[in-house]
Amino acid sequence: MGIQINVGLMAYGMSGKVFHAPFVHLNDGFNFVAVTERSTKQVEKDYPDVKSYDTIEELIADENIDLIIINTPNYTHYEYAKKCLQAGKHILVEKPFTATVAQAKELFALANEKGKKALVYQNRRFDSGFKLTKEVIDSGKLGKLTEVHFRYDRYRNEIGPKVFKEDSAYEASGLQYDLGPHLLDQAIALFGKPTKVSKTLARYRKNSKVDDYFFIHLSYPNQVNVYLTSTMLAADIPPAFVVNGMMG
Incomplete structure (x- = not known):
């Protein structure tokens, strides 16, 4: 067995149990070391050898941990990521990476200064629907693309x-921060950086304090237009991927 990366998981709720712990545990390149559980201690039932800390500060202070996965509420990402980097840890941060571009640039600069990796967890690149869409586009069967719709x-x-998602008093709240990073990452993974971006945000649910609808238009060279849409009010879910080209 080669070198293993010792991993700490910052939270063990749904995200930790479903999106992170199983993959870290099964991958021979990682060693699942510890989690933070402030109240209910559940990790010992699933992974008896994994240590459970009461506080995030204890997790960060563990000298055996190389990489910390930051899967806490959106508004905490910048603060915790900075603390981890300052403590000499590599970081893998759930979307949204930060609330602002300035915060993201600061973290990348700090990671570079410390000689550590700062990465964003983008699991939707591996969805079967997205992978098939990429395969079709790469095949060239559609000819020159004209418009692409991701939903x-x-x-x-x-x-x-979840108040931190539903109250604008919290940084990185609302649908554009919740689901927007998935769609933007998929678009950029396929087409690169757009030449122009425009967006529309709206609130439709009664008493909503945050956007629950967004529409983002990405313009690319050769008149390729990519449209990213998300709503909380689609009772009949439309196709997630629609790609139109000159040949179909």
């Missing part, structure tokens, strides 16, 4: 229980 829709017409 990520839900039907939740009431305000959700």
